[in-house]
Amino acid sequence: MEIGWEMEKTIRELREYFKTGKTRSVIWRKNQLRAILDLVHDNENAMFDALYQDLGKHPVEAYRDEIGGVEKSANNSLSCVEKWMVPKKSNIPLLFFPAKGEVLSEPLGVVLIFSSWNFPIMLALDPLIGAISAGNVVVIKPSDQAPKCSNFLANIIPQYLDSNAVKVIEGGTNVCEQLLLQKWDKIFFTGSPRVASIVMTAAAKNLTPVTLELGGKCPAILDHLSNPSDFKLAVKRIVGGKWGPCSGQACIGIDYVLVEEKFSSTLIELLKKIISKFYGDNPIESKVISRIVNKQNFERLCNLLKDPLVAACIVHGGSVDEENMFIEPTILLDPPLDAEIMMEEIFGPLLPVITLNKIQESIEFINSRPKPLAIYAFTKDETFKRKIQSETSSGSVIFNDTLVQFLCDTLPFGGVGQSGFGRYHGKYSFDTFSHEKAIMHRNLCLEIEPRYPPWNNFKLEFIRKAYRFNYFGLFLQMLGFNKYN
Structure with missing residues (x-):
């Protein structure tokens, strides 16, 4: 009961911090990405040691498969995040003239990341890079099957990252169960299909979107x-x-x-x-x-x-x-x-x-x-x-x-099917932890009267042609806008 209460408090604090809008700032996002790079550079030997104790990984393997990958990913996001944040212009069909459209990537909110034991550093920090780049607040649940790496992340992350926005919660099965009882805006899970089905079942209760990175033969x-x-x-x-x-x-x-x-x-x-x-x-x-x-x-x-x-x-x-x-x-x-x-x-x-x-x-x-x-x-x-x-x-x-x-x-x-669904890495990580919000700008200078009742055959024919052929030029010609014909 006490664990659940503490989690609710933590998530409530994260949600309140997200509402301040601080994490949406490009300055905040870049500062956190630089902090991850500092974390990696300052603690390379500590990560080597934790990976060796948990899995017997040689330092070269540890750097190739985990530490170097995190550094590469953080550098890539740091150099690209400002570009990723810029709203994308969208071509609006002539039917909607005069109008313009754009797609704005906005953060989802409070994100839960379950990492896996086989690459305990990479599979915790790489999704975190995507979540931060997109402007979210995050809870990381490291795998208890890699206890040294889990303890390292829990102790070191608060020293580098914004502790109001990024939390690490350690524990075993009971902690995972309590986490899944909470309401999240996104769950990112790396692990087995058996556990993934449990995650999806829990997420469905709150209609929480999930990304599942699984395996397969x-x-x-x-x-x-x-x-x-x-x-x-x-x-x-x-x-x-x-x-x-x-x-x-x-x-x-x-x-x-x-x-x-x-x-x-x-x-x-x-x-x-x-x-x-x-x-x-x-x-x-x-x-x-x-x-x-x-x-x-x-x-x-x-x-x-x-x-x-x-x-x-x-x-x-x-x-x-x-x-x-x-x-x-x-x-x-x-x-x-x-x-x-x-x-x-x-x-x-x-x-x-x-x-x-x-x-x-x-x-x-x-x-x-x-x-x-x-x-x-x-x-x-x-x-x-x-x-x-x-x-x-x-x-x-x-x-x-x-x-x-x-x-x-x-x-x-x-993956696909039993090997999972959703995608990440680079810009795909940013997209995974973002909602693409459609925005349309119109003005009040021109109206299409056939969209309104009372209905008649002319309006039916106009709407039919508009839908079938985007035949808005006909209407503009009727109004004297011959250059649009």
Whole structure:
């Protein structure tokens, strides 16, 4: 009861502060974005330490996937926010002459951001950058499964950002439940589809708009690449896209690879060589690959391998270290398609390789499953590229690389279907946390009398032509405005 009362008080204070209009100012928005940059620059080592303690991330991985991404995003918004705020002129049809129109982006109000544990810094601060750029007040709920990062954010954000406008609330399931009982103007959630359905149900009670950044089984399609160097580079990028981000614990990470059967042995041998090059012969000693986040997820992944039919498909790796919650990069060849490892998102360092007779069958294979967040396709066949684009549905399609779409501010990032909905990054983040308000300016110098009763056939004909053909010139001609005919 006490938690709920405190939350209500916090949200009430945020709403009152929003009503002052201070957050709408471009000066306020830019000051907060600069403050985020200062936070990142001043506390880089503290973030490295928190990410290592929570997830075992190496500083290079931590900077590449989180800290550097936040810095890039904040700099981009800082340089663009003033331009984004300018009302956009809208062409008004001649039917409404004399008039002019514009679209004004205004902040939604009080925003709730649920971040995820696998990228606990990036997935808290990147949406925050969009919410602040749009002029909102914000509550951030970091994941309690990354406690060091959660505590870092709770302690450091008030030291840099306007504490009247940005709050961090820590806690577990009971805190999340209490937050969802409150009234919000927007909820931004990153996490699993199971929890997302709970968020949507709660949001529906207040008709609160939501953005859901979820996951899904992201496939990699490996077409025949005749040039050995191209093939090697493609496999190198597949290894990076599978085990590089948080040991496979990433919504955009590769979940499985589709390849023609005749190339599967070559693929697997090259995967083994590159894994060894990246992580050494004993990856747990390399200290460059993240660990599994907690015991629950460690046991879930181990259980996937305990299925005898799945275990029989292991062609590389498979060893586990329970004490350190580490699972070796593992490759499986053609596990049963109805096994849990092929039905649920893996979210870990296990990579199934699925063989096909013809690579074109990959389209049907992907379409037989829920829509993925991303499809990675390695091919030089332009016809095949077009078929993938037009005949599949996913949050994004990336040709001949992996993961890079997440760092591109000029492209929208988001899912479709089971992989989520809504989009963000760059200007798309600004739009996600804004309402585009339509504004029309008219004057009192000219009136269209056929819009008013009493009705007659002439008025019916006039309105019919106006709607069908935007035939306003006829009326203006009748009034002597021949230049508009």
